[in-house]
Amino acid sequence: MNLLRDILDKQALDRKRVKIGKVDGLVAELRPGKPPRIVAAELGSITLARRLGTWPGRWVARLAAWLGGKRHGEPHRIAWKKVRDRGLDIEFDIDVRETSIFDWQDWLRDHVIGRIPGA
Amino acid sequence: MLFFGVGSLPVWRIRRPPIDVKGQSAGLGRTWLLLTLAISTACSASDQIDQQSRTAASAAQTVAMALDVWAAGEAPSAYTLRTLQSVGKTLADVQSQIRSAGSAEPAEQAALAAAVGQMSDAVVRAEAGLQAGRRSEVQGADEDVRAAARSLAAAYARYFAPKS
Amino acid sequence: MKKLLEISLGIVTSVGGFLEVGSMATAAQAGATFGFRLIWAVVLGTLCIIFLVEMAGRFAAVSHHTITDGIRERFGFKVFLWPLLAALLVNFLVMSAEIGGVSISLELATGIGFQWWALPVALLAWLMLWKGTFGFIEKGVSILGLVTLCFVVGAVMLKPDWKAVAAGAVPTLPTHDAANYWFMAVSILGASISPYLFMFYSSGAIEDKWDKSYLGVNRAIAGLGMTFGGTISVGVLIVSALVLATHGIVQVDDYHQLPLMLIPIFGFWGFILFTASLAIACFGAAIEVGLQQAYLVAQGFGWTWGEDLKPREDPGFSAVYTVSLFLAAIPIMLGLDPLRLTIFSMALTAASLPLTVVPFLLLLNDKRYVGEHGNGVVSNAAVIFIIALGFVLAVVTIPLQIFGGT
Structure with a gap:
C-alpha cells in the first residue's frame, strides 16, 4: 500500500460519517533498522501550514494558540489504530464531538452564525 | 520514539x-x-487619435439612438438621462485626449477636437431639454449631435487622407 | 419517465443558467465591433464547456466526489493550493461582476445609480442561500432565466444572413484591430468556460445524490443544455451586430448602450426584456458563484457542507458564502465600472483555466476515481486544445489591454 497516495489528503470521517476534515498529515515512528511505522493521523491548519514550510507552521501554530488557547497550539492527532475503514474516504472510530476538531466551527455557530435570524 | x-x-x-x-x-x-x-503595433499619436475618434463616433451614435428611442416612447427618461450623462463624460475625456496628443497635423487635430466639442455641447443641451421635458429642445440637440458626427467624420477623413 | 423529466429539467436549468453578465457583455462587444466574425469563439467555448460539464457530472456520479475533493485528495495540499487560490480570486471577480450586472439592471429600471444597489443585491442573494435549498435555487432561478431566450427570438426576427452567421463560426484572422480582436476572443472563451460552472455542477450532482445510473442523464444535460446556452450567446452576438453596428455603434464600452440592442426589435418591451434578462441571469450567477466559493473551501478542507443543511449545521460553509458575497459587493459599491470589471474578469478566467482544468483532466483519467468511465481521447484532446488556446491568447493579450493597448 502506498500510504501517501492512499491516506494523505483523503476525506476523514468520524464513526457517524460526519466529515471532520482531510487527513492533513501523518505521524511516523522511526525504528532503527526497520521501516518507519505510521502511528497517527493529523488534522488541522497547523499541519497544513507545516507542509508549506517551517515558518508558516510556526506562525499558524502561534495564531491558533492565541485564538483558541494553548490546547489549539498543537495539531489534532488521531491514533492510527482508530482507523476503521479505508476506501476513497478514511473513517475513524471516534466521535468528533468528543474532540476539539470542531471547536472553531462550534464557536462560529454559537457566536456568529447562530445569532443571525433564520440559522 | x-x-x-x-x-x-x-x-x-x-x-x-x-x-x-x-x-x-x-x-x-x-x-x-x-x-x-x-x-502590439507601436502606440503612436495617430493611433491614439484614430482610436479616440472612433470612440467619439460610437458615442455620438449612441446618443442619437438613445434620443430616437426615447422620442418614440420606447425607453424611460431616467435611463436616457443617465445614458446622456455617461456618454457626456466619455466625450469630454476624448476631447482632452485628442487635444493633448502630439501630432503632425495640428489643423486637422483641432478640427477633430472641435467636432467632439460640438457633440459634448449638444449632449449637454439634450440633457437640459430632457430634464425640463422640452421635446423640441431635445430634438434640436439630437440633430446637432448628428451634424457634429458628420463633421467629425469629415475631419477624420482629412486627418488620415494620404498627404502629397 | 422520471429520468426524462429530470433530463428536461436539467436542460432547462442549464439553459437558464448559462447566460450571465460575462457572456452577455462579451458577445455584445464582439458583435458590435466585429460583426459575426467572432462567433467561432462562442462555438469553441461552448464545445469546451460541454466536455467539461459532462466530465464533472460523470466524475461526481461515478466517484461520489466533487472535483474540488478530487484535486485535493489526489494531488495533495501543496498542488491543490494553486487551483484553490486561482479559483477563489477569479470567482471573487466574477461574483463582483455579477452583482454589478444586477445593480446595472436596477439602475436601468429605477434611475438610481448602480453603486447604491450593490449591497441590497448581495443581501438578497445571501438571503436566498441562507434560507433556500439547493433544488429551489437551482430550479427556481434558472427557470426564470429562460427569459434570456428573448435574444434568440430577437436574432431570428432580425432575419440575419444565416450563411454569414455560419461563416462566422469558422475562425478567421482579423482585418482590423488585431489586438482587440484577440482580446475579445479570449474574453468570450473565458465567459463560456467558467470554472465555477463545471465545479458547481459536480457539487450539484452530489447534492442531488447522483450515481452511475445518471450517466445518460448527465450526457444529455451537458450536451443539450450547454448547446442551447451557447445558442443564446450567439443570439446576443447576432442582435448586437445587426442592431448596434448598423446604427453606427461599433464600440460597446458603456453599459448604457446595451439595452439599445433589443429596443428596435421589441420596442419598449425590449427595454424591459433586456433589464429583466440582465437582472435574472446575473442574480442567478451571483448565487451560484457564492455557493461555489463555499463549496471550494469546505470541500478543500474536508468540512461538512451542503446547501440543504441549515446554516447552524455547517457554520464554516455558511460563513464562507456570507463573507464572499459581501466582499464581492464592495468593488461595485465603490463605483468600479461593472462592464470593465466583467471583461477583465472574463479574460483572467481564461488565463487561470489551466490551473483548474489540468488537474481535473488528470482525475478524469484516473481509474481509481472513475474506473472504466474514464475520458476518451477526443474529449481529452479537445479540452486540452481549447484551454491551451485560451491560455496563450490570454497571456498575450491581457498585458496589451492593460499597458497601452490601442
Missing part, C-alpha cells in the same frame, strides 16, 4: 507521483515576448 510532522519526512515527497500543473517551459517566456511584440 520520534515523531515527525509531514514537513520533515522527505520520503513522502519523493513517493508522491510528480505532477506538473503549470506545465510551462523555459522557452515560453521568449515566445510570449515575441507574440506580444508582434501584435
Whole structure:
C-alpha cells in the first residue's frame, strides 16, 4: 500500500460519517533498522501550514494558540489504530464531538452564525 | 520514539507521483515576448487619435439612438438621462485626449477636437431639454449631435487622407 | 419517465443558467465591433464547456466526489493550493461582476445609480442561500432565466444572413484591430468556460445524490443544455451586430448602450426584456458563484457542507458564502465600472483555466476515481486544445489591454 497516495489528503470521517476534515498529515515512528511505522493521523491548519514550510507552521501554530488557547497550539492527532475503514474516504472510530476538531466551527455557530435570524 | 510532522519526512515527497500543473517551459517566456511584440503595433499619436475618434463616433451614435428611442416612447427618461450623462463624460475625456496628443497635423487635430466639442455641447443641451421635458429642445440637440458626427467624420477623413 | 423529466429539467436549468453578465457583455462587444466574425469563439467555448460539464457530472456520479475533493485528495495540499487560490480570486471577480450586472439592471429600471444597489443585491442573494435549498435555487432561478431566450427570438426576427452567421463560426484572422480582436476572443472563451460552472455542477450532482445510473442523464444535460446556452450567446452576438453596428455603434464600452440592442426589435418591451434578462441571469450567477466559493473551501478542507443543511449545521460553509458575497459587493459599491470589471474578469478566467482544468483532466483519467468511465481521447484532446488556446491568447493579450493597448 502506498500510504501517501492512499491516506494523505483523503476525506476523514468520524464513526457517524460526519466529515471532520482531510487527513492533513501523518505521524511516523522511526525504528532503527526497520521501516518507519505510521502511528497517527493529523488534522488541522497547523499541519497544513507545516507542509508549506517551517515558518508558516510556526506562525499558524502561534495564531491558533492565541485564538483558541494553548490546547489549539498543537495539531489534532488521531491514533492510527482508530482507523476503521479505508476506501476513497478514511473513517475513524471516534466521535468528533468528543474532540476539539470542531471547536472553531462550534464557536462560529454559537457566536456568529447562530445569532443571525433564520440559522 | 520520534515523531515527525509531514514537513520533515522527505520520503513522502519523493513517493508522491510528480505532477506538473503549470506545465510551462523555459522557452515560453521568449515566445510570449515575441507574440506580444508582434501584435502590439507601436502606440503612436495617430493611433491614439484614430482610436479616440472612433470612440467619439460610437458615442455620438449612441446618443442619437438613445434620443430616437426615447422620442418614440420606447425607453424611460431616467435611463436616457443617465445614458446622456455617461456618454457626456466619455466625450469630454476624448476631447482632452485628442487635444493633448502630439501630432503632425495640428489643423486637422483641432478640427477633430472641435467636432467632439460640438457633440459634448449638444449632449449637454439634450440633457437640459430632457430634464425640463422640452421635446423640441431635445430634438434640436439630437440633430446637432448628428451634424457634429458628420463633421467629425469629415475631419477624420482629412486627418488620415494620404498627404502629397 | 422520471429520468426524462429530470433530463428536461436539467436542460432547462442549464439553459437558464448559462447566460450571465460575462457572456452577455462579451458577445455584445464582439458583435458590435466585429460583426459575426467572432462567433467561432462562442462555438469553441461552448464545445469546451460541454466536455467539461459532462466530465464533472460523470466524475461526481461515478466517484461520489466533487472535483474540488478530487484535486485535493489526489494531488495533495501543496498542488491543490494553486487551483484553490486561482479559483477563489477569479470567482471573487466574477461574483463582483455579477452583482454589478444586477445593480446595472436596477439602475436601468429605477434611475438610481448602480453603486447604491450593490449591497441590497448581495443581501438578497445571501438571503436566498441562507434560507433556500439547493433544488429551489437551482430550479427556481434558472427557470426564470429562460427569459434570456428573448435574444434568440430577437436574432431570428432580425432575419440575419444565416450563411454569414455560419461563416462566422469558422475562425478567421482579423482585418482590423488585431489586438482587440484577440482580446475579445479570449474574453468570450473565458465567459463560456467558467470554472465555477463545471465545479458547481459536480457539487450539484452530489447534492442531488447522483450515481452511475445518471450517466445518460448527465450526457444529455451537458450536451443539450450547454448547446442551447451557447445558442443564446450567439443570439446576443447576432442582435448586437445587426442592431448596434448598423446604427453606427461599433464600440460597446458603456453599459448604457446595451439595452439599445433589443429596443428596435421589441420596442419598449425590449427595454424591459433586456433589464429583466440582465437582472435574472446575473442574480442567478451571483448565487451560484457564492455557493461555489463555499463549496471550494469546505470541500478543500474536508468540512461538512451542503446547501440543504441549515446554516447552524455547517457554520464554516455558511460563513464562507456570507463573507464572499459581501466582499464581492464592495468593488461595485465603490463605483468600479461593472462592464470593465466583467471583461477583465472574463479574460483572467481564461488565463487561470489551466490551473483548474489540468488537474481535473488528470482525475478524469484516473481509474481509481472513475474506473472504466474514464475520458476518451477526443474529449481529452479537445479540452486540452481549447484551454491551451485560451491560455496563450490570454497571456498575450491581457498585458496589451492593460499597458497601452490601442
